[in-house]
Amino acid sequence: MTARGTPSRFLQSVLHNGVGRYVCQLKRISLIFSKKGQGSLGVRDFIEEGVVDFAKNNPGTVVYISPQSCRIPKIVAEYLNGNVKEETVTNKTSQEIVELITKLSNQSGLDIIRIRKPFHTDSPSIQGQWHPFTNRPLSIHPVGPQTK
C-alpha cells in the first residue's frame, strides 16, 4: 500500500551490534519436514548434504530437525530480539534452501518493513546544529531583520 498505510521503522541495530563485537543474531533454526511427502524432498536433500556444514559454520545457532507428518515443510528462524520468522519451503531444491538459510542467518531479527532513512547517527552534529541565532551578532535587544 502507501508508505503511511504500512508500518515503518528507523535504521537501528539490536544492542548496537557491530560497535563492540559482532554477535550472530540468529539463535535457533528449526527444520520441520515430512519423511515421505514430495514437498519435503528439497529439505530432506539439504539435511543429507548441507545442514551439518551450516551448523559447523554457525556455532552460535542451534539447529533442530523435526520430522513430522506435515503437508508443508517449514523453516522457523528465531532471533535474539525475540522475533520468529517462518518460511515455507515446499518444493524448493536443496540449493535454494541453502541460500534461504544463509539469508536468514545474515539477517538481524528486526522487521522487514520500510526503513525511513538509510542512515542513523548518534552524533548528528560536530560543530553544533545550526539554528537561526548561530553566527548572528549578539544583542541584548529583541531581534529583528539584520541590517547589512
Next chain:
Amino acid sequence: MAACRALVSRAVLPLHYHHVCRGVMLTHIREKKRWMKAYSLIMERKRKMEGPPPPKPRSQQPNFDYHAEVEAFSARLRESFSLELLKTAFVNVCYLRSEEERRRALGLDLETTVFNLKDNGELCVHGQQFTEAFLSDWCRGSFPSLPQEGVAAIVGHLTGSEVMCHVARNLTVEELTMSAEFPVPDETLQGTFFAVIGALEQSSGSVQARLFIRDFLVTQLRGKDLFDLWEVVDPMGLLVKELTWKGIALPEPRLIQSAGASTVLPLYFVGLYSDGKLLAQGPGETVLAAEEEAARVALRKLYGFTENRRPWDYTAPYEQLQKPSAQALTSG
C-alpha cells in the same frame, strides 16, 4: 446422493446415523457439519472470556535442548565459558526452592533423590562487584574531570535493572534462566546476568570479562546525555564549585539573544562569561531557564560529555583498557 440422504434423514430422524454394529452408532457425515457453527461460536466466546493464555517459557515449548542452547550461548558471544560454571550461573535460589517443594509434593524422598544443583548467589555477588569496579575505573579514565557523584550515577544507570535486563533479554539470558516464575522478574534476571559475568571472569580471566562488559554495557551509553543519567538539581551551584576548584573566575550570565518576549513561545539565549571569555550559552523559555541550560552546557563541556565528543574506540587493543588515561582525550 447427499440430497436424497438429507431428505431421508429429515423425514425420519434429525441426524443422519449409521449402525456400525449392534450398540455402536456413528454420527459423522462428510458434508457441511451442522454443529460446527455453534461449536466455533462457543469456543470464541470462551476465548474472549478467558483472555489470552499465559506466556509459556521457551524451555517448555517444542524444540529446546538445554545443553545445546548453553553451548550455543557461549559460542555466539565468542567466549569460552566453562559449561558447569555457566549452568550454575543460570540457576536461581527461587528455582531450587520451588523444585524442592514440587518434589516434596510429589512424594519423592529428598534423601534418596539427590538434588545437587548449586545456586548462583556467589557468582552473582562476585560478578556485580567486578562489573561495578571495572565500570567505575572506565568512567574515571575516559572522563577524568567527572566528579564522584557523576561516575556513581553513570555506573548506577549501566548496572541498573533497566539496562541490564534489556541487554540480558537480547542475549537469550532470559530463556536459559532457571527461576520459579515466568516471566522472569527483573531483579532475578539482573542477578543472573551478573552471575554470567562472574562465571566468565572465573572461566576465562578478567581480561575477557572486561572486554565483554565493554562490548555489551559500555555501548549502551551511546546517544545518552549526561544529565539524563545523573540528576543534578542545581547546575549553576555545581558549575561555580567546579570553577573555584580549578581557580577560574566565576561565571557571569549575560543575555545574548532574545526573541518573541511577548509571545507564547519566548526564546532567550544566555551566555556564561568567565573573565570576559564565553564559557557556554544555552537557550530557554525564560531568562532563568536559559541560565540553567547554559550552566548545564558549560558542565557538559567541562566534563567532556558533549554530544560531539569523539566516540570510544572499540577496536583498541586491551592494553589501552588497562591504561585508560591514554584514551583520556578520546572519551566514549
